Amino acid sequence: GIQVEQSPPDLILQEGANSTLRCNFSDSVNNLQWFHQNPWGQLINLFYIPSGTKQNGRLSATTVATERYSLLYISSSQTTDSGVYFCAVEPWSGGSNYKLTFGKGTLLTVNP
Amino acid sequence: SAVISQKPSRDICQRGTSLTIQCQVDSQVTMMFWYRQQPGQSLTLIATANQGSEATYESGFVIDKFPISRPNLTFSTLTVSNMSPEDSSIYLCSVVTNYEQYFGPGTRLTVT
Numbered sequence: 667g668i669q670v671e672q673s674p675p676d677l678i679l680q681e682g683a684n685s686t687l688r689c690n691f692s693d694s695v696n697n698l699q700w701f702h703q704n705p706w707g708q709l710i711n712l713f714y715i716p717s718g719t720k721q722n723g724r725l726s727a728t729t730v731a732t733e734r735y736s737l738l739y740i741s742s743s744q745t746t747d748s749g750v751y752f753c754a755v756e757p758w759s760g761g762s763n764y765k766l767t768f769g770k771g772t773l774l775t776v777n778p
Numbered sequence: 779s780a781v782i783s784q785k786p787s788r789d790i791c792q793r794g795t796s797l798t799i800q801c802q803v804d805s806q807v808t809m810m811f812w813y814r815q816q817p818g819q820s821l822t823l824i825a826t827a828n829q830g831s832e833a834t835y836e837s838g839f840v841i842d843k844f845p846i847s848r849p850n851l852t853f854s855t856l857t858v859s860n861m862s863p864e865d866s867s868i869y870l871c872s873v874v875t876n877y878e879q880y881f882g883p884g885t886r887l888t889v890t
Binding site: 697699701707708709711714752754762763764765766767768769770771 | 809811822826836868874880884886
């Protein structure tokens with residue numbers, strides 16, 4: 667099956683710093699999403715981004731589908747950004763079944 | 779987006795018993811999924827809950843262990859049967875709207 671690798675596995679920042687999280691995937695995809703899992707376990711949908719670039723406030727994401735990677739940028743980080751960031755992909759299958767394969771995540775800790 | 783609720787939010791169960799988890803969505807959706815997140819791990823898809831037909835299970839998951847019901851387009855249940863400590867996990871339901879996948883708050887299960 668498709669492999670999804672996220673880096674770095676852990677990241678510690680001071681409040682106000684910027685960061686870039688990376689997601690590499692081993693095959694073509696129909697769908698790619700970034701999620702934030704907060705310390706209470708809730709998964710929050712950040713971006714649906716199978717290709718191109720999107721921005722939402724301090725967060726932005728870019729997916730280069732032809733090179734099989736996606737980047738999540740966090741600017742001016744805040745303590746509330748702490749948690750695990752997951753990249754999830756739906757392998758290309760000719761149609762959409764929406765079955766997501768998740769990476770192992772990046773654990774982000776933002777210190778005040 | 780979609781508003782998803784799950785019951786119970788958490789439970790502690792004895793080995794050998796069964797627990798049924800409910801997932802309710804605030805709108806009718808075609809695609810509904812169940813995922814498992816073992817402690818400190820990423821999410822793994824258990825099955826696709828199909829309305830009006832049998833659920834479709836992923837490799838490593840079987841109907842006898844994880845029976846699923848989908849009586850209508852807004853509701854599904856997942857039962858974890860004959861539980862062992864290895865079943866201690868967060869169980870999450872998800873739905874697809876406008877190509878994006880949204881997750882419920884999860885059910886945190888501890889088996890003793």
